[in-house]
Amino acid sequence: MASSDATLVERLPFDRSGDELRELYRRYAPELFGFATSALGDRELAEEVVQDVFAQLWRHAEGYDQRRASVRTWLYAIARNRIIDAHRRAAARPKRAEDDALDTAAETDAALEHAVLRWQVTSALARLSPAHREVIRLAHYGGLTMREISERTGVPLGTVKSRTSYALRHLRLIFDEMELDP
């Protein structure tokens, strides 16, 4: 059975082989990278953020208390701080026109919260099966009814309805796992 996130973090201080770190990396690096890319719009900076997040993780693993926050929440908090640092470094450079949107710390904060949420929802959608993702895309984003989706895709109407219900329930579970609230 796979070890829990918290167990892996607890083992990190004694991790001589890198196995625990590698497992945590594989669980979280893709979505953290997506989040950082989404927030920074720069792939290279996003990779630096991911590296820094995992460096902080192993350096402070001994102080981790799972009663205070899940590993996911902790990692996102570290990533968020690193992204703010990256924004500050960018702000210290001569301004470009596109930086005007992030003039104040509060605006940066709000933009980051928005980016976190957007990214988490995007990654939740990516975890659905292609068939489930398609019905959500057509119904919610495309505004099509079940009958229209059935006509467009050739999938029986009853199947489209049950698929939509399953997809929504699955999404709810993923959002719960991500500790996401609207």
Added chain:
Amino acid sequence: MSGCRTHADLIGPYVLKALEPDEMHAMRRHLQSCARCAAEVHSLAAVPALLDRADADEQIAPLSPDLEDEVLDRFVRERAAAHPRRRRWPRLAIPATAVAALIAGILIAVLPDGAAPAYARAQLWSMPAGGGAAGTAAAEEVAAGTRVKLRANHLPVSRGSAYELWCVRSDGRWVNGGSFHARSDGTAAAELTAAVRPGEYHVVVITRRSSGGVRGAEVMRGKLTY
């Protein structure tokens, strides 16, 4: 909770407002008398608002596979620096120390550079950007992976003296062993740790230090002899 037997499949479409008008109306009426479906609708009610936060076609940017190696390399290097190997010889009694010194003397005579026994060695040859550089690499297994003892000379230093060591794995992936500086006379001696195990790699490469995520030009390379 997943709704009642007759209406469970309509809950998702209802929450997304994707039923026909008459079906929406019928479902609203059903919910007034079915606590099970009403609870299910309630539990899913927040999902559409969350979906509004994302774009339907936003793509997840693929993560470079090299980044995993870089993160693990950094971990191994920090661990190696934080937990250097303990030297146990001060605990030995004096006669034992004398014996050990004798053995060490024999080893120094037998092994190049007086190094601890290495599981593999490589002769490093200059690449086009190496300007005639040459060197040796001896790989020693440590808890964190492999410690590579590097000796080099004639390294070009006119365009900077920073270099990086790489272990090229059998699957083609390059594992970074860290960076080092050459002396002003083009010689270098460094001990670097990489997250690779014996048998996982067969080639050692020295490059100019990476810049902006781009690996530097190859300066030397050599094939390991196990």
